Amino acid sequence: MTMLVRELFNDAPLSPDGLVSLDVQRLLREPIDIARDWHRAERLLQQVAEHLPEQLEVQIALYKMYAYANCFEASRQLIEQVLQRAAQQAGFQPDWRLLTPASTPFDTLLTNGIHGPVRLYLYSMKALGFVSLRAGNIALAEQVLAKLLALDPSDEVGGSVVYQMALSLTDDDS
Structure with a gap:
């Protein structure tokens, strides 16, 4: 099933106003097929993370991608990291x-x-x-x-x- 990278952000948008750099917009428009090539999806999301290192939403998109690819341990590890960072940010x-x-x-x-x-x-x-x-x-x-x-x-x-x-x-x- 082919989708766009940006669809991994549907539940946790990167920006409430939708404003991200042109480089990130380009990455978000890339088609991916997680079932056939989750490594490519991972690379694209890591590129987004390089542009937005503090955005928890990127980690969420990554853990969703891992879950879709049946990489449950990698997904769980990222979920734990997001739980830690989100709790720290919220106090x-x-x-x-x-x-x-x-x-x-x-x-x-x-x-x-x-x-x-x-x-x-x-x-x-x-x-x-x-x-x-x-x-x-x-x-x-x-x-x-x-x-x-x-x-x-x-x-x-x-x-x-x-x-x-x-x-x-x-x-x-x-």
Whole structure:
């Protein structure tokens, strides 16, 4: 399946106003086929990262690409890095296991809509659940997705869909 590099940024756009350099725009318009040549997609995303080294969204696009290419360990490692950096930027504990709705700024931020590093953190929790499911670690998927739903009760990042997938897999095993 061929897509454009920019499609990997649909859930986490590089810039809210869409403004990026012409070099980055050119890279984002490159067609890729992750199933047939994920190495090329990886190289293109690394080139974008060279232009935008501080953008967590580039790391998110990379971990999505790895997940699509069934490189689950590489995806998980990048997800962990995004969780660390997003939590640091937002000013809370990076370990999702230790977070509670009362111990984090999520409750306040949810009333104003999720954006910035908080959204990227929650989105990355969802990604960790999804990648864990794909890698066969259903128990971890259920844990991270249950925590995500507690932190994001209005389901701003859509974690409930992946959580239901995890529960259906558990039900199938029963």
